[in-house]
Amino acid sequence: MKSAKPYIEEHKQRFIDELIELLKIPSISADPAYKDDVFNTAEAVKDSLKKAGCDTVEICETPGYPIVYGEKTIDKNLPTVLVYGHYDVQPPDPMDLWNSPPFDPVIEKTEIHPNGAIFARGSCDDKGQMYMHVKALEYMTETNQLPCNVKFMIEGEEEVGSASLEWFVTRNREKLANDVILISDTGMIAKGTPSITTGLRGLSYVEVEVTGPNRDLHSGLYGGAVANPINILAKMIASLQDENNHITIPGFYDDVENLSEEERAKMAEAPFDKEAYKKAIGIGDVYGEAGYTTNERNSIRPTLDVNGIWGGYTGEGAKTVIPSKAYAKISMRLVPNQDWKKISQLFKDHFESIAPKAVTVEVKPHHGGQAYVTPIDNTGYKAASKAYEETFGKTPIPQRSGGSIPIVALFENELKSKTILMGFGLDTDAIHSPNEHFGIWNYLKGIETIPQFYHYFTEMSK
Numbered sequence: 001m002k003s004a005k006p007y008i009e010e011h012k013q014r015f016i017d018e019l020i021e022l023l024k025i026p027s028i029s030a031d032p033a034y035k036d037d038v039f040n041t042a043e044a045v046k047d048s049l050k051k052a053g054c055d056t057v058e059i060c061e062t063p064g065y066p067i068v069y070g071e072k073t074i075d076k077n078l079p080t081v082l083v084y085g086h087y088d089v090q091p092p093d094p095m096d097l098w099n100s101p102p103f104d105p106v107i108e109k110t111e112i113h114p115n116g117a118i119f120a121r122g123s124c125d126d127k128g129q130m131y132m133h134v135k136a137l138e139y140m141t142e143t144n145q146l147p148c149n150v151k152f153m154i155e156g157e158e159e160v161g162s163a164s165l166e167w168f169v170t171r172n173r174e175k176l177a178n179d180v181i182l183i184s185d186t187g188m189i190a191k192g193t194p195s196i197t198t199g200l201r202g203l204s205y206v207e208v209e210v211t212g213p214n215r216d217l218h219s220g221l222y223g224g225a226v227a228n229p230i231n232i233l234a235k236m237i238a239s240l241q242d243e244n245n246h247i248t249i250p251g252f253y254d255d256v257e258n259l260s261e262e263e264r265a266k267m268a269e270a271p272f273d274k275e276a277y278k279k280a281i282g283i284g285d286v287y288g289e290a291g292y293t294t295n296e297r298n299s300i301r302p303t304l305d306v307n308g309i310w311g312g313y314t315g316e317g318a319k320t321v322i323p324s325k326a327y328a329k330i331s332m333r334l335v336p337n338q339d340w341k342k343i344s345q346l347f348k349d350h351f352e353s354i355a356p357k358a359v360t361v362e363v364k365p366h367h368g369g370q371a372y373v374t375p376i377d378n379t380g381y382k383a384a385s386k387a388y389e390e391t392f393g394k395t396p397i398p399q400r401s402g403g404s405i406p407i408v409a410l411f412e413n414e415l416k417s418k419t420i421l422m423g424f425g426l427d428t429d430a431i432h433s434p435n436e437h438f439g440i441w442n443y444l445k446g447i448e449t450i451p452q453f454y455h456y457f458t459e460m461s462k
């Protein structure tokens with residue numbers, strides 16, 4: 001496979017412009033108000049796949065948002081790469097913290113991205129990273145170098161739990177048959193330190209509702225004599241972690257696989273600058289489970305975090321009230337071998353059991369997903385490693401990530417193939433946050449590296 005560099009150099013402005021057009025459509029899967037935009041984004045992705053050289057492209061209806069499917073078969077005897085990505089994005093709020101509108105992309109230079117980065121919701125997660133694969137396909141077809149078959153499956157519900165994808169995958173095992181699954185929806189350690197993600201955390205997401213009195217009460221007339229649901233909720237949440245930041249839910253750690261000292265030592269070799277880490281997010285110190293490093297805390301250890309908490313009076317000025325209800329949304333990041341449905345149940349049982357009689361508690365489990373970890377002795381990993389060596393001049397570091405792509409574990413079970421996570425985003429790209437961006441260098445480097453993966457994977461599969 002010839003280096004894609006000259007082709008990229010010639011077409012880079014168009015590659016950027018096309019991505020910008022895609023980023024203008026607010027495909028927010030969580031908010032029904034954007035339904036038409038989500039459908040329109042699917043159409044735009046379909047058109048881009050057709051233009052990039054897919055023989056067949058289709059919009060596959062599901063009970064939710066459609067899945068865009070495309071394929072190009074050159075020879076049934078050659079291997080098939082299945083590319084997965086998502087065209088939906090997170091809601092952009094809080095809006096007032098964006099320096100430019102989230103769906104009106106702009107290019108700005110930053111310290112880390114001196115060549116500029118595209119600022120827009122979805123630029124990195126995942127429209128930008130997904131689109132690298134579309135442009136890599138364009139390069140390979142336009143220059144007659146596609147070495148194997150390719151299938152694309154781009155969904156529109158990743159940010160809300162991928163329910164329809166599970167529906168689709170279990171009904172289309174034949175159609176989706178492949179030799180390796182390739183995903184760019186993760187990050188890399190740093191621009192000069194390529195890495196391949198070898199693990200993802202699972203997720204259990206729950207919502208809790210604490211009810212005290214049957215109506216809001218005057219906090220003077222009743223205060224002190226009646227349980228305040230917000231006070232109770234705060235106490236209950238605080239009790240979920242002990243002084244070592246261990247989670248106190250009985251059975252929570254039962255299935256957690258502990259890494260060997262050797263594996264932990266290997267992990268510790270990955271470069272990590274604690275001061276830069278603190279500075280980038282403006283914190284005075286790191287914080288977490290006793291006995292583990294920052295990199296361990298955010299990848300191989302499970303967590304429990306409140307994502308939102310509300311209730312009572314939050315408007316202007318002061319109102320003296322004991323509210324009837326208090327709420328919280330809580331996520332638990334899980335590690336391989338922990339079952340998310342079991343953890344959701346353990347949480348529910350425990351949370352209900354610690355509630356004082358003065359309140360009633362309801363726990364509603366939301367979505368979840370299993371964690372994933374992959375060995376590095378398979379053809380896909382080796383091919384990816386070679387691809388990075390070719391374009392970065394360095395061997396990538398295997399790294400377990402703290403994020404979740406719940407569908408990856410399902411792919412392995414249903415499609416029986418390995419998933420290779422070639423991420424090109426940086427932790428500082430602010431995914432899910434205001435001012436999300438994706439470095440132009442990273443975008444183009446991804447387009448350059450992906451064709452090399454196809455080449456080495458085909459070669460090494462012989």
Ligand code: BES
Nearest residue numbers: 125158159160161185186187401403404
């Ligand atoms: N692309 C992310 C996951 C990710 C980001 C993994 C960076 C590793 C590194 C994905 O779109 C995502 O946000 N997943 C959700 C889970 C989903 C069920 C809402 C997450 O991790 O919160």
Ligand code: MN
Nearest residue numbers: 125126158185
């Ligand atoms: Mn994503």
Ligand code: MN
Nearest residue numbers: 090125159432
């Ligand atoms: Mn995301």
